[in-house]
Amino acid sequence: MFQHMFTSMNEMLDEITKQYPQASEQERMAYLRQVAEMKKMSDSFIEQWLDFEEKVADFQECIASDQPVTVTTSVMDNDADPIGQQAKTNLPVEAYPCSMADLAIPEEAEVLVNKGQGYYNLFMFSHAARLFHDAISIAPECNLARLYLGMSQMHMQNWQEAQRQFQLLIVLSDFPKWLALGYNALGCIHAVHMNIAQAEKLFRKAYEVYPSFTDSLNNLKSCQDTPGQLSLYFGSTELCCM
Template identity: 45%
Template sequence: MFSHLFATMNELLDELIKRNPNGVLQGQDEEQFAVLKAMSDKIMDEWLSFEEKIALFKDKMQDSDAEKTNNITMPLTAVLTDKPPVPAALQAELEQLLSKGQGYFKLYMFPEAADAFNEVMQRSPDCNLARLFLAMTYMHMQEWYEAQRHFQLIVALADHPKWQALGLNALGCIQAIRQNLDQAEIYFQKAYDADPSFEETLSNLHACKTRDGQLSLYFGSAKLSCL
């Protein structure tokens, strides 16, 4: 399941080494290396934690089939959609594609991430997590129409306050980019109402209200500038 992710990480690291044989990184190369290192550290931490849990669980295992059934984890796709769980084979493919897309997204390889998330959406249109990542990917690619289309669906369908706030904040940014600042302000206010802890919204709302010179807005790791 993770072989494609490690293959991509190794390929990117090899390219970084070729471009920077002296080990001095700058700009995007330095940022990409930091992402790779963070991913590596996270994987190691999660793996060690997983191994520890397995060891503890082995000590408590019983032969009862009922006991084993109680410890089965809910399928990922069952959490992502209100529809009945998909067949196991398709579920495994969807999880692999989601993992692949998220790996590309974290490495700022947005076209590749979009391909993976689009494939998930084609096979499972009700997978809101794939739609959310696809919408965020389009934002980073500055494909505003597609980003708006998916975020509108997220806002309409998602129940999670943070997803609502993220979607409304993104829609506000898109309106600001199109110079519709009054509409952008409305979206940012709605995003704040949905989840007051979503910090980007307050910053963007303040920027819209002041409108002093160049308008700088925030969406995730991206900073969007509007004249």
């Protein structure tokens, strides 16, 4: 999970670095906010890692006087367990586990998320967005609320805010379906701004992550075949059955 998170953050920072020089003043402010959020997230994980290392050291000191137990950690390389590695490689995308943050709704945010889903299903996206925003303020780890908030912003054509939420989602989640929805939505935003090459790249990435989600392929075909008006699928129908 952490490797994926920092890989996504590095990719996002690379993209911001590339886009920043020619960005407008408003876009630059948005980029600076995104970098600040990523830096805050990175610092938080570093602090938690240091706390964990201190606890491990305390534990080792505690047991050293009782019995000669050695606590070691190791990283298995790709060749160390070829059978296990092959099994993981051949595992269907749908079978990859997701973290609790991907599906669980924290108790303190449950009422807000449930109400937000109700408004969303009634196509009252502005009402839904306010509730999902409040839910994330209370429980920022709730990826489901962030996904709904991003989709609500997409429907209201608030592209900049939608982009921010989906960029955070693909960093915070390791659930293939959520990642595909995030990459697809980001591709739609780039397509709306006629950044077709980047849009196609994101649509391909969405399909690679979760092939069962076909909206990304439809969007890719639309970018390649349609010289004029684009026909884009946000992926919001995937939320109807939740």
